[in-house]
Amino acid sequence: MKTNPFTTVLIAFVALMLVVTGCNTPAKKTEATTEQVAAKPDMAAIKTEIQAIETEWANATTAKDIDKVMALYADDAVEMADDEPMAVGKAAIRQVLLKSMKARQSGTTVYYETMDVYGDGNVVTEVGKTTVKDASGKVVSAGKYMGIFEKRDGKFICIRDINNEDQKDK
Template sequence: MKTNPFTLILAVLAITSVCITGCNAPAQKAEATTEQVADKPDMATIKTEIQAIETEWASATTAKDIDKVMALYADDAIEMNDDVPMLVGKAAIRQAMLKSWEARKAGTTVSYETMDVYGDSNLVTEVGKITNKDKAGNVVNTGKYMGIFEKRDGKFICIRDINNEDQKDK
């Protein structure tokens, strides 16, 4: 049986084409997977960063340093607290915070604990716990909060803050 040289060349080209296509497909898929992994933010690092902000926040709140606390809020921030209407903007938040500080007993300390964070490298939702202690170190009350932070000018700043007490003081 005679084989046509043209048929033989077509067969070799077809086999070569299948091999080249098959060999390149996994490399492209692996490359895409590497890109997806590279885009995923390091949430443990972000959680540490947010906790550092909360530690600074607690220190400023304990010291009743309103300017330091307000520096952690965006100008367009919104805060939602127990038993009051929504506070929109820094001026409203400042006013409400100063009023609440007047009622706080001397020597009270505040601490915030970041439990978890969700999001990406630019927008993060934090879930946390609040603990207030009296001068002797006894827990006066506890609460929980959710904060939304947005990265602006290279640092996270609070744009939304929702918090409430676990049980009202008696």
């Protein structure tokens, strides 16, 4: 069988290209990557920690202890209370909370319930419910809130707080 010289040259050229291409393929890196994967925060533990803060907050609010409540806010916090202008900084927040405490009937008990938390472990957003009961245990007010907490000096402190009632008294 005779082969065409053109076919022989073509086969030789293709073979040469395969050899050249194979030799020029970059070597696969076998070195191990040292990329660190950030550990996910334990949101159940954070929820427990935030609920403890909210329980302390509720107790101080029930007792109308403005200083204990203010200790839970960062100096640069912002409060967005129901039917009030935005309060920026502790001095403004103090005035809003004092007004609220004065308006609340004597003998009422305040409860805050942390429903959910999410975030990166350093900044956490909380979603919760507020319940206020009179001395007989009857619910006199219910509402909801969102708080943003930031870990500063090893503990969570409130940097943003927004809250409102579910239904106003008529």
